[in-house]
Amino acid sequence: MPSGCSIRALWILNSLDAVVLSRKFPVVEKQWRAACKTMNDNSNNTEEDLLKHTVSPFLPNDAELSSAFAERKKREGSLRGYGIRVNNQSVKGSDSWVDDPITRHIISINVESKVEGGENHLLWPLILHLRGSYVILVLPLVEPVHLKAYAKLCRKSDCGNAVGVDASLSSILLDTPSITGYGSFMVAHAIGDIIVGDVVDPEVVVNAAPSVGGLLDSLTGSIGITGPWIKIHFEIFISSAMPFGTPLDLNYSNIFAIKANGFSSSDLLPADFKQPAWKPYLFKGKQRILFTINETIHAALYDREEISDTISVSGSNKLSSRIGRFA
Numbered sequence: 001m002p003s004g005c006s007i008r009a010l011w012i013l014n015s016l017d018a019v020v021l022s023r024k025f026p027v028v029e030k031q032w033r034a035a036c037k038t039m040n041d042n043s044n045n046t047e048e049d050l051l052k053h054t055v056s057p058f059l060p061n062d063a064e065l066s067s068a069f070a071e072r073k074k075r076e077g078s079l080r081g082y083g084i085r086v087n088n089q090s091v092k093g094s095d096s097w098v099d100d101p102i103t104r105h106i107i108s109i110n111v112e113s114k115v116e117g118g119e120n121h122l123l124w125p126l127i128l129h130l131r132g133s134y135v136i137l138v139l140p141l142v143e144p145v146h147l148k149a150y151a152k153l154c155r156k157s158d159c160g161n162a163v164g165v166d167a168s169l170s171s172i173l174l175d176t177p178s179i180t181g182y183g184s185f186m187v188a189h190a191i192g193d194i195i196v197g198d199v200v201d202p203e204v205v206v207n208a209a210p211s212v213g214g215l216l217d218s219l220t221g222s223i224g225i226t227g228p229w230i231k232i233h234f235e236i237f238i239s240s241a242m243p244f245g246t247p248l249d250l251n252y253s254n255i256f257a258i259k260a261n262g263f264s265s266s267d268l269l270p271a272d273f274k275q276p277a278w279k280p281y282l283f284k285g286k287q288r289i290l291f292t293i294n295e296t297i298h299a300a301l302y303d304r305e306e307i308s309d310t311i312s313v314s315g316s317n318k319l320s321s322r323i324g325r326f327a
Contacts, residue, residue: 005183006141007245008032009059010238012195013135017070019062020134021231023238025245028141033057039144058121060111068111068123069137079130080104098154100169104128106179108150124150125176127184131192138188140178141245183247190241190250290320 006028012021036057060068073079076096077089085099093110095103108124124147127138149172173179241249295315302309 005178005247006031007178007184007187007242007247008139008141010139010187010191011062011065011137012191013066013069013137015133017066017073017135019066021234022062022065023235024059025242028245029057029059032141032144035144039148056119056121058111058113058123060113060121060123064111064113065109065137068109069135072107072109079135080128081107092155094154098169102169102173106173108154122147122151125173125179125184127179127188129185129188129192132196134192134195136188136191136195138184138191140176140184142176142178146172146176186250187242187247194237288321290318292318292320294318 007025008028009024010022011019014020072081072095075091075094076082077086081094081104082090082096083101083104085096090096095107105128106125107128108122108126111121111123113119113121123139125140125142127136127140129136129138150169153169153172178184241247293315294317295313297311297313299311300309
């Protein structure tokens with residue numbers, strides 16, 4: 001698996017726990033499926049491997065995710081949860097059972113699949129970010145062994161997560177660059193800034209009721225733009241900021257431009273033109289690729305039978321891709 005950050009999926013839920021926008025990344029999911037298959041093939045199919053079912057190539061649909069999140073909120077007592085083990089309330093297998101406050105920000109949910117025979121699947125780690133009245137959930141790609149380690153951790157009998165203990169939550173997280181590095185938390189915050197940012201009021205207003213002033217206003221009927229229109233442009237932004245699930249363009253200046261100007265009709269692509277996934281959003285310039293070949297030849301020709309001629313060739317190839325402000 002790559003050492004950087006890749007995102008399997010992300011969801012945006014409203015105050016009613018309904019999914020209003022979601023995005024899955026098939027390229028990253030293919031990596032997860034391959035990793036799961038490799039680990040399951042190498043696992044010992046014995047009673048010691050009771051958690052094998054938790055490492056599965058499963059990704060819930062919006063309805064399953066919404067139902068599972070609502071169930072977790074009910075079980076944990078709030079959106080973020082307790083963060084510590086509470087007597088007579090925390091149950092084995094829940095986040096609060098781990099007894100670590102970080103579980104208020106990196107959560108897990110148990111999803112009951114209605115397609116695969118009603119099996120329960122553990123979805124972890126889910127980055128939980130609250131912004132306005134919306135909940136942003138980001139699911140980064142981790143190693144299957146990390147998911148399996150967390151599944152065992154939230155079922156341990158002893159309480160607490162002492163520093164320095166093997167297989168502690170801290171040690172698991174430190175081994176996941178998609179969480180500790182530039183990645184899933186930045187994605188969640190960037191999306192949160194966009195959907196509830198201070199956007200300039202549109203010219204056409206069909207409802208004068210107060211609103212959060214963000215991208216998802218249209219989904220609540222507070223501005224005169226249809227929901228599908230916003231969803232299309234949100235997809236364009238996600239495709240540009242995170243091509244194939246890899247965060248690249250989360251620059252605040254780009255986000256600020258979207259917050260200040262919104263998505264205008266001029267941002268729509270021509271019907272016969274497909275925007276490259278790696279093209280940064282809002283960039284209108286021309287991309288260039290510079291390919292330079294340097295070759296050096298050293299030769300010595302003696303024209304004598306007793307001394308052999310010598311020749312050596314060395315060189316270098318340089319490829320420079322200039323895409324907007326990236327080079």
